[in-house]
Amino acid sequence: MTIHLHQSDLPDGLTLGPVVAIDTETMGLDPRRDRLCVVQLSDGNGDAHLVQIARGQTRAPNLERLLTDPATLKLFHFGRFDIAALKQAFGVTTAPVWCTKIASRLIRTFTDRHGLKYLLADLVGVDVSKQQQTSDWGAAQLTEAQKEYAASDVLYLHALKAELEARLIREDRLELAQRLFAFLPTRAELDLLGWNDANDIFLH
Numbered sequence: 001m002t003i004h005l006h007q008s009d010l011p012d013g014l015t016l017g018p019v020v021a022i023d024t025e026t027m028g029l030d031p032r033r034d035r036l037c038v039v040q041l042s043d044g045n046g047d048a049h050l051v052q053i054a055r056g057q058t059r060a061p062n063l064e065r066l067l068t069d070p071a072t073l074k075l076f077h078f079g080r081f082d083i084a085a086l087k088q089a090f091g092v093t094t095a096p097v098w099c100t101k102i103a104s105r106l107i108r109t110f111t112d113r114h115g116l117k118y119l120l121a122d123l124v125g126v127d128v129s130k131q132q133q134t135s136d137w138g139a140a141q142l143t144e145a146q147k148e149y150a151a152s153d154v155l156y157l158h159a160l161k162a163e164l165e166a167r168l169i170r171e172d173r174l175e176l177a178q179r180l181f182a183f184l185p186t187r188a189e190l191d192l193l194g195w196n197d198a199n200d201i202f203l204h
């Protein structure tokens, strides 16, 4: 496993295949207040690419091209947050997308545990540390522990997707899942516009 660290954007000419796992680290949980600090990507073959985003940065052409490429599926865990953070930072709508948290909620209705750490332990058999989750991602120099944590959030998403997809097919909910994934960028945009959980547009 290799962690590649990049500044401001992905390098020219890097290809990550048809399904790219993506996660983001931000200064906090409000995408309108808390800036994007790191974008992690993996093609599912064991390597991770970490892109550090500078304060005030509004463009990342190679990354934006990947996020908006209709031929590249962007794979997230709780993509709603990451898609909002990426739209807030670069003004782009990430699509098409797949979300392991939505998939888990659709088929693992016997539990309310849908966190990534729990899913990876239960479905993929890997144990990832969540110790660095709340660390200062705006630091100019990331620690080794931060880099390893950031990478671990994307390295196993392809394996997790395979397990969840098999169960979605078994329970005949894949098509419903796909319609939810198609709506996800709109859900993220609603969050940015103020229609968040406290102001749910679908409520009476």
Ligand code: MN
Residues within 6 Å of the ligand: 023, 024, 025, 150, 153
């Ligand atoms: Mn993460």
